Each structure stands twice: as structure tokens, then as C-alpha cells.
Amino acid sequence: MDLFGGYSAVAIAAALVTAFGSAFVRGLTGFGMAILIVPVLALALSPVDAVLLTNFLSVFIGLTEIRRLLRGAEKSAWVIIALVALTTPVGLYLLSVTTPALARVVIAFIALSAFIAILLPRRGALEHHPATTGGVGILSGLMTGYAGMPGPPVVPYYVGRDIPRETAKASMLLIFTCASSTGLISGAAIGVLDWSLLLFAVLLFPAVLAGNWLGNKASGRIEDRTWRICVGLVLGGAALAALWKAFS
Structure with missing residues (x-):
């Protein structure tokens, strides 16, 4: 049976469960919603629609906590946001003209590099060179457009440094909200934006709202390590x- 927009009941149910779970991870860690939800949505939607639908959800949830994010974010977040605004259109254009197979390979290697970066020793709060910040902003913008995932470059940049958890979370989430808007x-x-995605x-x-709330609650009860x-x-x-x- 097809529901609105031609999406089946099974597809909508799967999207709801994934939205809840990915938002819980977002609330817990400060990132992860796009990384988890885009691949699932892409099973029922085109890659472009999956990315843009995730952008809608990211903007919605970001606006519900924008005051906290503005208050807690590090100044470097604004540099990254400006660069994301400049490079996101390039990434989205590249996505629209390349094959899904190539996109999956690129996303896979960037996700792997982010995991490796998070394993490196933690760095001091002041040890972030302007060139590093700029590189993170450019790569995050390309990833926002290409995969709806600004997180892989941003997460190691903040989590890998010796700064307070709430500063890291607020900075990341402010960037992700602005990146999704872009x-x-x-x-x-x-x-390439299908406005019927807004209804979805x-x-x-x-x-998403419920999952994010539960994730925030859980985050407040666990130690930094x-x-x-x-x-x-x-x-x-x-x-x-x-x-x-990518390789299956």
C-alpha cells in the first residue's frame, strides 16, 4: 500500500525508527544523525532526496535549541560555517552529476578517516591552527552537499581537542544546523529540491524530537570518557x- 508521495507504509515506518535512533545518537554525542539516517533513507529515495530530507530534519531540530548552541559554541564554529556556506553548493552539484557508486566510495573513505582521527591523542584547547580550521570548513561543506554529512571532518576537530564536552557539542551542532540550511x-x-520532502x-x-531529548538526557548522566x-x-x-x- 502506498501512502502520501508514493512512499509505502513499510518505508515510512523504517524511516521513523531510523529517525528516532539517529536523533538519540545526536543528543548523546552531538553528531551522528546524518551519518546514520542518510544511508537508510537512500534505500527508498534518490541520494539527492535522502540528503535534502536529512537537511530538513537537521534544521528543524537545530532551531529548537538554537539559543543554547549560540551561547555555548566556540568562535571557530563561525569560521567553519562561513566556509561551509561557500563549498556546500559545489558538493551538491558534484553529487547531482556523479554515480551513487562513486559517492559511496568517497563517503566511506571520509568516514574511515574521521574514525582514525578520533583515535589520535587529544590535543590542547589552543592547538587548532587557522589552516586546520579552514580545511575542516571546506571539507565539511563539500560533505554537506555531497552526502548530507558535515560531521566526519568536524567531529575529530572538536572531540579530539581538550575542550569541555558541552563546548564541543554546541560547536558541532551549530555547524550542522547552519550546514543543513545551506x-x-x-x-x-x-x-534539485523537491518540496514534497518538507511534508515527509x-x-x-x-x-527526531523524542530521540534527541532522550539522547540529551543520557548524555548528562555519563562521564566525559x-x-x-x-x-x-x-x-x-x-x-x-x-x-x-561501498564495496559489496
Whole structure:
């Protein structure tokens, strides 16, 4: 049986469960929603639609906590956001003209590199060179457009440094919210945004809201070391899944 937009009941149910689970991970770690939900959505949607639907959800949930993010984010987040705005259209254009197989390979290797980076020794709070910040912003923008996943470059940059957990989370989530907004604007500008996805996003948003709330609750009850282990596990799992999908 097909429901609105031609999506089957099974596809919508799978999307709801995945939206809840990925949002829980977002609330717990400060990232991970796009990494987890895009591959599942791509089973029922085109890669471009899966990316843009995820962008809608990221913007929705980001706006519900924007005051906290603005208050807690590090100044470097704004440099990264500016570069993401410049490079996201390039990534989205590349996605629209390349094959899904090639996209999966690129995403897999970037996810793997993020996992390796998170295993490196933690760095001091001041040890972030402007060139590093710039590189993170450019790569994050390309990944936002190409895969709806700004996280792989951003997560090691913040989590791998010796800064407070809440500063890292607020900085990452502010970047992800702005990156997703840029993705939607870019999609509309180049003519690949299907506005029916907005309705699908509204349907999924209650599951995202509930999952994110529970994840935030859980995050407040675990130690910093445990939180960093959770971050590493999510990145590692995403990298393995991306590699399997790319080469299977």
C-alpha cells in the first residue's frame, strides 16, 4: 500500500525508527544523525532526496535549541560555517552529476578517516591552527552537499581537542544546523529540491524530537570518557557500514 508521495507504509515506518535512533545518537554525542539516517533513507529515495530530507530534519531540530548552541559554541564554529556556506553548493552539484557508486566510495573513505582521527591523542584547547580550521570548513561543506554529512571532518576537530564536552557539542551542532540550511538553499538554487520532502520531514520530526531529548538526557548522566568512547563507536560503526556498502 502506498501512502502520501508514493512512499509505502513499510518505508515510512523504517524511516521513523531510523529517525528516532539517529536523533538519540545526536543528543548523546552531538553528531551522528546524518551519518546514520542518510544511508537508510537512500534505500527508498534518490541520494539527492535522502540528503535534502536529512537537511530538513537537521534544521528543524537545530532551531529548537538554537539559543543554547549560540551561547555555548566556540568562535571557530563561525569560521567553519562561513566556509561551509561557500563549498556546500559545489558538493551538491558534484553529487547531482556523479554515480551513487562513486559517492559511496568517497563517503566511506571520509568516514574511515574521521574514525582514525578520533583515535589520535587529544590535543590542547589552543592547538587548532587557522589552516586546520579552514580545511575542516571546506571539507565539511563539500560533505554537506555531497552526502548530507558535515560531521566526519568536524567531529575529530572538536572531540579530539581538550575542550569541555558541552563546548564541543554546541560547536558541532551549530555547524550542522547552519550546514543543513545551506544545503537546502543550494538544493533550491540548482533546482534539485523537491518540496514534497518538507511534508515527509514534518512527519518524521516528532520521532527526531523524542530521540534527541532522550539522547540529551543520557548524555548528562555519563562521564566525559564514556562520552568520547560513544563518539568513537558511532564513527567506527558508520565507517564500517560505509565501507561495506561501498564495496559489496
